[in-house]
Amino acid sequence: MSYEAEKEIVLNFYKALSDAEESAHSDVIAEYCAEDLLWRGFHPFNELRGASNVAQKFWQPLNHSLTNLQRRMDVFMAGQNEIDGFNSVWVVSMGHLMGLFDKDWLGIAPTGKMALLRYCEFNWIEHGKIVETAMYFDIPHFMIQAGLQPFPPQTAAQLVQPGPMTHDGLMFTPQPAEDGQKTLAAINAMISDLGRWDSGLSLEDELRRTWCEDMIWWGPSGIGATYTIERYAKQHAGPFRAGFADRSKTNHICRIAEGHYGGFFGWPNFTARPTGGFMGMPATDKAGEFRVIDIYRRKGDKLAENWIFIDLLHFWKQQGVDILDRMTHGGS
Template sequence: MPDFQTEKALVRAYHDAICKAPVGEESETLARFTSPDWYWRGMHPFHERNGAEAVADVYWTPLKTAFTRLQRRPDIFLAGRNEMDGFNSVWVVSMGHLMGLFDRPWLGIRPTGRITMLRYAEFNKVEDGRITETAMFCDIPQVMMQAGQNPFPPQTGAHLVQPGPMTHEGLMWDAQDPATGEATLAAINAMLGDMGRRERTKNDRPGYAGDLARTWHDDMIWWGPAGIGATYTIERYIKQHAAPFREALNDGYRFNGHLCRVAEGHFGGFFGWANLTVKNSGGYMGMPAGPGPADMRVVDMYREEDGKLAENWIFIDLLHWLNMQGLDVLGRMAGLQHDA
């Protein structure tokens, strides 16, 4: 069985190099680790890019210009074969925070001069010693909130700079027992199977709680994105996230599938592009009813314990989802600042 140490070493070297690269040298640094046709997916307003120069121009150079002394603080690091292509490709996954001193504007967000944490989850496909695909999810609204520029009404969950796993064992630099990762993937797939089994009916909280109890520990923690927030225990998860989500976004709900789903050790996760297409029937996140279906690009990362899921970190490209409904959050913020 492969231990993925070669792929992990490449991604760790890339992570170290991009943080240490002087501003203006991001493109050359990225090119050392990526293929010439590197396909990069980023959240709104970055979207899809090809090649080191394009990714540096749209993401890394502006970020490092704004966040001085940038450092990566990972909480989860794993590698595995992708279930979605028959376990053929190898992906290395990292999740945590990018931290820096927020000294210059970024995406129209006013700087604070203080430590600022950018939640991220990054999936890197490695082939022949190069990164050939990347999905880079980051929680931009969380940065807005830290800077005192909250774009959303009050959340149903708690807004936090989120901690890593309770067990502190998410950084799997070394090879892991394959059987543990297989059990984690089985737990994730059992949960996904239950999600697809029950019809998405409104106000069916008791039935949904029973479904969750089969695959989740009762003291589960759901670390949701800024705009929704974090919840704790099955009962509060349903009350503070799942029920509002299902009741407002039930119409026209479509699951589009995942592009990558991997696990190693007691951790695993997936992303899609887009995972879901949903129509807002009104009220969700303080929004009026949407004019039509809109896409949700989502990352889920999980910690497994004794055959059930214990923690879940969520990234949703809410800025893209809202933009598809006619609300340009970043544009509105920039306009308000210009008017002021």
């Protein structure tokens, strides 16, 4: 399959949304999305139902706050969803929404300067409409640009994250089917290893089974980005495993690949119980949900780059710490 029709729907939707006045967003979303659209976004938006509700709760306030909003895509792909037996077709885009931060958003004070909202979006296309969306975005990354410090010092690097090193992530034209199959196989092999935590190998050697030695892990703000297997193990994977127990099995809603790229999302992907130390926070011993999107670039038969979106605001709110409220209203 080429997925060109599904890709065109999403691209036309993006253009119409960009061209529309703030007051017309409801009409645009109603035109391209099913009336009972299911939209999942990170805290504080969570699960929204209905095109008009999504316009009023997310798109209109965002456009009101970030004037001259533009979408800067780094990855654009489509594929059939492995999770439902390759029946549904999803279109994925990843990059940044950029604008002038002129009015407050979610209680975050404006800067009058350009700001980037790092995002990734999965759209299920059926009968010519978007029927389900997972729109995940890095609000702590946005907070830091506005001068806030939502988390203790992180283990990896805080950066504005670029797209793929190879600059070939925008797949507007069909890709060889075998490339997508190889990418999906590499992702599945990594998931199999990741879910075990008991391979008998050192963490670095376990990672070498499915990752390139010079891998790049573009993590969310609060954790950060890290480079090479050795530093990834030291700066994220090792501390994460040490800070959690009782990790549940992986549970994805969608998993696709096209060309050398692929990814997945869950709601949540898994649960785990913090035993202390993760992100500089104390143990709560209370299992929490991890809502995650992962996007990957494959090189050869291994994974070379990974962009990760984790709803850390939701996770820590479950642990009794409302990061967003604390940063904007001085809450606990």
